Amino acid sequence: MPTLAVIEDLVVAFPDTEGRRRLVVDGVWLDVEDGETVAVVGASGSGKSLTILALLGLVPAPGEVVHGHVRLVGVDVRAADEATLCGLRGRTAGLVQQEPSANFNPVQRLWRPVSEAAKRHGLVSGVRERRALAADLLAEVGLEDAPAMVDAFPHQLSGGQRQRAAVAAALAARPHLLVADEPTSALDSVSQAELLRLLGRLRHERGLAVLVVTHDLELATATGGRMLVLHAGETVEVGESVRLAKGPAHPYTQALLAGRVVPSAPAELSRSRCRFVDGCPRAMPRCRQARPALADGLEGGLVRCFLWSDTAEAAHG
């Protein structure tokens, strides 16, 4: 069996106002094995959403993936045609998007979007079957009075309920992987914790792999799986979340865990020095002369820092 999801050295660019290519993600590595939980953490703008959109071939134009390998169940997502990608979306990987409006059409009653992926993949047909599936899914994600809720409109739900309904929709075609981009602005921390508990339960009950994006390191640690830390468009540390919370190797992860305010990421993603050099209390001259590569760290983890490995990133396209 190929690894469920793999991203190697992802680079995503958008044109700037003069039409020049501006890199917004440059150096993300990620992998998700069957049945595991991976939490992606990082500050706003670090590239979390674009990374998971790239995994499903959904980077919005005029943005584009300009470098890297992206594979879902062994399929090369960058080379795949739209029909192949449609076959993967929903069925291999179900996606809960960050923007609540991206998950639901405001004029459709919930049963439609919640059963949509199952219909698209030929698992249900007809309104009666779709409504029954929607009711089951809404109940499975813990929404009370699910049979009545199938006829609700999205605006009649609270933020937390809407997020659960979006999870229900992402489960409809029985995917192997559930990808959830945390709606940080819409949910309070209690709802976020509840959402992560729900994902943990679904992983257990359905044998799902879960890839979840969160701002909250404590919540990421509570998932108990692996954690992947993004900073300035690149993966800076990967490891078992419990180990990483106790002994983070990368100075950026250390700052995040200590709740220290770090300078916001540079507008230009440098390839000639460490992107955390201006915020790093342990910076050395070497850190301004080359960009560290993601290398082996503690206990099977990975870390991108010259304190741990002298390997510099090789220049590429």
Ligand SMILES: Nc1ncnc2c1ncn2[C@@H]1O[C@H](COP(=O)(O)OP(=O)(O)OP(=O)(O)O)[C@@H](O)[C@H]1O
């Ligand atoms: N449509 C776009 N056009 C231009 N730049 C974009 C676009 N979408 C994202 N970016 C840039 O790409 C970078 C990464 O964006 P992304 O949405 O992946 O961040 P994020 O880590 O998900 O942040 P947040 O936690 O705020 O959701 C940001 O610097 C952002 O400005």
Ligand code: SF4
């Ligand atoms: S490479 Fe240098 S500047 Fe960058 S995180 Fe490591 S010690 Fe700090």
Ligand SMILES: [Mg+2]
């Ligand atoms: Mg985001």
